[in-house]
Amino acid sequence: xxxxxxEITDLHQGMTEEVSRFTAAWRIFKKNRIALWGFIIFMIxxxxxxxxxxxxxxxxxVLDPAQVRLSEKLLGPLSPVNTxxxxxxxxxxxxxxxxxTDDLGRDVFARMMQGAWISLTVGFVAVGIAVLIGIVMxxxxxxxxxxxxxxxxxxxMTAFFTSLxxxxxxxxxMALNFMLAAFFFMILSAIYYYLVVRGSISFGIAGFLxxxxxxxxxxxxxxxxxxxxxxxxxxxxxxxxxxxxxxxNIMIVIGLTSWMGTTRFxxxxxxxxxxQDFVSAAKAMGISDISIIFRxxxxxxxxxxxxxxxxxxxxxxLTEAGLSFLGFGVPPPHATWGNILSxxxxxxxxxxxLTYIPxxxxxxxxxxxxxxxxxxxxxxxxxxxxx
Amino acid sequence: MNNNSTILxxxxxKKYFPITQGIFSRVVNHVKAVDNxxxxxxxxxxxGLVGESGCGKTTASRVILRLLEPTxxxxxxxxxxxxxxxxxxxxxxxxxMQVIFxxxxxxxxxxxxxxxxxxxxxxxxxxxxxxxxxxxxxxLLEKVGLSATYYNRYPHEFSGGQRQRIAIAxxxxxxxxxxxxxxxxxxxxxxxxxxxxxxxxxxxxxxNLSYLFITHDLSVxxxxxxxxxxxxxxxIVEIADTAEFYASxxxxxxxxxxxxxxxxxxxxKKKPIILKGDVPSPITPPSGCRFHTRCPVAREICxxxxxxxxxxxxxxxxxxxxxxxxxxKAPISLTETGxxxxxxxxxxxxxxxxxxxxxxx
Numbered sequence: 001x002x003x004x005x006x007e008i009t010d011l012h013q014g015m016t017e018e019v020s021r022f023t024a025a026w027r028i029f030k031k032n033r034i035a036l037w038g039f040i041i042f043m044i045x046x047x048x049x050x051x052x053x054x055x056x057x058x059x060x061x062v063l064d065p066a067q068v069r070l071s072e073k074l075l076g077p078l079s080p081v082n083t084x085x086x087x088x089x090x091x092x093x094x095x096x097x098x099x100x101t102d103d104l105g106r107d108v109f110a111r112m113m114q115g116a117w118i119s120l121t122v123g124f125v126a127v128g129i130a131v132l133i134g135i136v137m138x139x140x141x142x143x144x145x146x147x148x149x150x151x152x153x154x155x156x157m158t159a160f161f162t163s164l165x166x167x168x169x170x171x172x173x174m175a176l177n178f179m180l181a182a183f184f185f186m187i188l189s190a191i192y193y194y195l196v197v198r199g200s201i202s203f204g205i206a207g208f209l210x211x212x213x214x215x216x217x218x219x220x221x222x223x224x225x226x227x228x229x230x231x232x233x234x235x236x237x238x239x240x241x242x243x244x245x246x247x248x249n250i251m252i253v254i255g256l257t258s259w260m261g262t263t264r265f266x267x268x269x270x271x272x273x274x275x276q277d278f279v280s281a282a283k284a285m286g287i288s289d290i291s292i293i294f295r296x297x298x299x300x301x302x303x304x305x306x307x308x309x310x311x312x313x314x315x316x317x318l319t320e321a322g323l324s325f326l327g328f329g330v331p332p333p334h335a336t337w338g339n340i341l342s343x344x345x346x347x348x349x350x351x352x353x354l355t356y357i358p359x360x361x362x363x364x365x366x367x368x369x370x371x372x373x374x375x376x377x378x379x380x381x382x383x384x385x386x387x
Numbered sequence: 388m389n390n391n392s393t394i395l396x397x398x399x400x401k402k403y404f405p406i407t408q409g410i411f412s413r414v415v416n417h418v419k420a421v422d423n424x425x426x427x428x429x430x431x432x433x434x435g436l437v438g439e440s441g442c443g444k445t446t447a448s449r450v451i452l453r454l455l456e457p458t459x460x461x462x463x464x465x466x467x468x469x470x471x472x473x474x475x476x477x478x479x480x481x482x483x484m485q486v487i488f489x490x491x492x493x494x495x496x497x498x499x500x501x502x503x504x505x506x507x508x509x510x511x512x513x514x515x516x517x518x519x520x521x522x523x524x525x526x527l528l529e530k531v532g533l534s535a536t537y538y539n540r541y542p543h544e545f546s547g548g549q550r551q552r553i554a555i556a557x558x559x560x561x562x563x564x565x566x567x568x569x570x571x572x573x574x575x576x577x578x579x580x581x582x583x584x585x586x587x588x589x590x591x592x593x594x595n596l597s598y599l600f601i602t603h604d605l606s607v608x609x610x611x612x613x614x615x616x617x618x619x620x621x622x623i624v625e626i627a628d629t630a631e632f633y634a635s636x637x638x639x640x641x642x643x644x645x646x647x648x649x650x651x652x653x654x655x656k657k658k659p660i661i662l663k664g665d666v667p668s669p670i671t672p673p674s675g676c677r678f679h680t681r682c683p684v685a686r687e688i689c690x691x692x693x694x695x696x697x698x699x700x701x702x703x704x705x706x707x708x709x710x711x712x713x714x715x716k717a718p719i720s721l722t723e724t725g726x727x728x729x730x731x732x733x734x735x736x737x738x739x740x741x742x743x744x745x746x747x748x
Binding site: 276280281284288295299300 | 449452477485496499
């Protein structure tokens with residue numbers, strides 16, 4: 001190293017302060033005003049939703065969303081309580097209906113608070129499930145895509161998963177049958193392997209079932225294509241019609257029908273990362289596959305997944321609201337933004353706040369999540385740093 | 388190999404990429420990226436591998452490193468068959484063979500700090516941990532001409548040359564015996580190229596390394612190599628000591644390559660030999676000698692028969708029908724009988740005959 005170079009190095013040390021990755025990302029994010037607003041609204045929504053859970057839960061909650069006061073129906077926002085008609089226990093907080101009342105005299109503010117928590121959990125749990133499945137499936141297709149498997153393995157795998165589905169829906173006998181079928185095919189596969197691959201017996205045309213002809217990549221991606229063929233909203237409607245109505249079923253069903261986008265993202269990222277020299281260098285150093293996937297591939301592939309996840313939360317909230325609006329969502333006594341909207345539409349001329357309040361809330365939250373997601377995408381891109 | 392100082396021996400290495408078609412991925416053909424190459428690298432030696440783009444240099448290096456599975460042949464690293472190893476044994480072997488890539492921008496993970504990039508292998512092989520690990524990394528950084536304070540920086544903060552230094556530090560972190568340099572300087576500008584080449588030469592001395600130096604730049608390879616191999620369409624057509632390679636190339640392809648290499652001496656007049664046509668497809672390589680479609684002196688025999696490698700007494704290997712060794716075929720017996728001359732007749736480019744006496748005594 002020449003003196004000159006050393007001087008330049010020394011100069012650099014004085015100039016650059018050490019910045020952690022999080023701080024660097026935050027600095028970029030801060031500059032994006034709209035995304036910052038999205039983030040702020042997201043944080044407010046988060047706090048409101050948590051408060052909503054705390055204030056509306058239990059036998060005598062601070063805000064009772066289920067309290068019917070027939071004398072107080074369809075009051076506008078900020079109406080005071082008629083103290084002559086309502087018992088002190090039944091009165092809302094501060095004796096005022098912040099967002100008015102609905103056709104049964106229930107406090108819309110309390111119902112909105114309860115609905116906020118539902119929306120938040122539906123959004124996060126559904127997207128959590130979708131992202132988890134998406135990363136696993138996309139990672140398998142992207143990293144182990146060239147591995148070939150045979151028909152027998154596909155059949156036994158399908159039988160295994162079908163058995164799991166039956167087990168989940170409580171049909172133990174069918175689950176057992178399919179599980180046995182899965183084991184049967186696996187054993188058949190193993191016997192064939194020892195006879196033909198190790199030995200030298202030929203099975204003629206039947207052997208075709210045992211040839212390793214299907215790549216993991218095409219198996220997974222064709223399954224993704226099949227899932228994408230169904231209009232997901234109608235698929236959810238069908239499944240929800242069969243399953244008992246409960247908030248958890250809705251979360252799981254939304255999660256199970258929205259992982260395809262993430263899978264495609266992760267697979268695409270993995271395919272391009274797999275060819276990068278730093279992955280080859282890690283392999284040449286004898287780093288294990290698990291370590292390569294978790295240290296090198298996922299951190300580089302996660303940015304678009306995070307972005308699609310934040311946008312996915314918005315669409316999950318929207319789906320849940322849509323389902324509740326159609327009456328397939330959360331069962332009635334429990335308030336969600338969708339069923340407040342659904343109940344309110346009958347009184348749109350008499351009590352417009354019953355539609356505007358949940359409608360605007362959904363709009364703002366969905367918009368905020370989308371803007372936040374886009375800001376996040378820019379902030380997580382390391383090439384944009386230091387500018 | 389009789390000589391225990393041989394560090395890497397490649398024997399008849401082949402790598403074919405299948406071309407598949409249809410939903411069941413039926414194999415219809417193969418791209419013969421590397422076809423039957425053999426060479427050896429001795430401890431402390433630098434073997435240069437030259438050839439034009441797409442001739443299989445990089446594929447060969449990746450197969451040797453076992454980043455790609457071979458189609459045939461064997462690679463012996465210090466006598467151990469690289470392709471027969473599995474699991475932990477392979478991991479141990481990987482410590483001894485490291486690689487430096489061409490593109491310094493894609494060879495460093497943008498999400499990891501310099502410290503974790505260089506220390507990753509040290510951690511995975513449990514060479515050092517904690518403070519000791521950090522110290523090792525800082526020493527390596529200084530060794531490759533960077534400041535130890537770069538430990539917590541990220542790759543995007545560095546220039547191409549600095550990144551290449553980081554990649555070199557990473558390759559050295561496991562204390563390898565052989566480093567495969569896959570065009571390490573072709574992505575850098577000329578002034579930085581010189582720095583990196585000098586650094587590689589310095590490190591070779593300090594760490595007692597051997598290099599397989601892949602490049603398409605003939606002036607670079609002259610500077611660094613002890614021996615040079617020329618590759619054409621998946622085959623090695625000529626191997627010779629560097630001085631010999633430049634002084635008396637035998638294969639018409641090597642001659643053509645050297646004739647277009649700019650010389651620093653303006654008085655030296657060279658007639659450039661411009662090869663006609665393109666490199667043939669490696670899917671269906673030409674029959675006989677692979678170079679015959681572009682060879683300016685090709686004969687009938689070149690089209691029909693595949694040339695066997697011919698070796699001169701001084702280890703100069705060439706694969707060409709037109710090179711004839713007139714003295715007894717086995718050069719070893721020559722030296723035993725006390726004869727020190729091998730006569731080589733080449734029917735040469737632009738159809739004149741050159742007679743060459745090669746003295747090896």
